Amino acid sequence: MSNESHNSNPLPAAPLHDRGVISRFRKYLPITDATPVISLNEGSTPLIHSPRLSEKSGAEVFIKYEGLNPTCSFKDRGMTVAISKAVEAGAHTVICASTGNTSAAAAAYAARAGIKCAVILPAGKIASGKLVQAYLYGAKVIAIDGNFDTALKLVRELGGIPGIEIVNSINPHRIEGQKTAAFEIVEELGDAPDIHILPVGNAGNITAYWQGYREFHTAGHAKILPRMIGFQAAGSAPIFHQKVIDDPHTIATAIRIGNPASWKGASEAVSASAGQINIVTDDEILSAQSWLALNEGIFVEPASAASVAGLFKLGRPEAKRIVLTVTGHGLKDPDTALTTGSYRPLNVDANLAAIRLVLDS
Ligand SMILES: *Cc1c(COP(=O)(O)O)cnc(C)c1O
16 A cells, blocks of 8 residues: 555554554464464453442452453454464364354454354353354354353364364463453553452463463563452352362353363462452342443443452452453343343333423432
8 A cells, every 4th residue: 555655644654454462462472474363453452440349449440341352252362363373274164162252253253264163052051142243253053952061072072173273262372362461451550460350261261361461570561460369150160169060050151161171270370379269159240240330331241240249259358459350241141131130111101291200200
């Protein structure tokens, strides 16, 4: 493009492509000149100061709002790297097991790359927003009569076929991409927080954040390392209970996992950082979800609200700064909010007097 001589725009030309996590953090990622970069400008999500959570907890609290990624969850950070590496390796198809958000991200990035995507899901357990994404991005959606753990077992077996790449978080490129969220937090705060809280399902994300914080610490960008505190749903808490859960249950479908793939990574993050894995109940998750929408104007899906419920459970922990990751957008799962809350419109006559009556009440 030769817009140098004919440019009537007084502003300097902005780079109009490649603003995703690979171009921003390339030297920390397994990317070479041979890697085609498949990106939707993921990352650079807002770190939002939360005055009411700060007041309640006695620390400065910031919310990393990962629902503002291109497919509305943090899964995009790992998927840009996983799909780019899959295309580099010559894959014609990517496949994943998913509770919903991985399939949405895999389908979008596969569409972008022009390759096929198949997703294996537990039938009837996927939030509607996530399912509609997988359909529209053109994935082959395969529903099985089994839970996520069974789906992942099947996917592991399919991954041996040439040309087919698994893009679950057992793919190490996913973890690499996801660690960039920790980089962004350190860039914005000028250091790591004292505590980092996030929901835990397959435990890839807690593993990735810890890796990111450590790398920026080693590189001299962060002086401290945070305590990593992960929250599982009480009915799906294998790491907390130190045993596989055969029939995990929770309203927070994104963390409905009984045998986490990155169990070991999570345990290491927690022990090396003097952190913990803890639990919150579905009731605590749902009330934290509506509390956050009502008090801070941030609408997240139920799994994401486990971070907020977790902070409430910790009370006033010893810390100056706390970061909570909220992992996915609230519009991913409107049905849970609509069916568990008692929301309905106020039906009134179509005249000013009737409306004013409602406004004044
Ligand atoms: C995937 C996901 C999680 C769990 O992340 P893990 O890396 O599996 O621990 C939590 N919340 C949302 C919204 C997710 O999509």
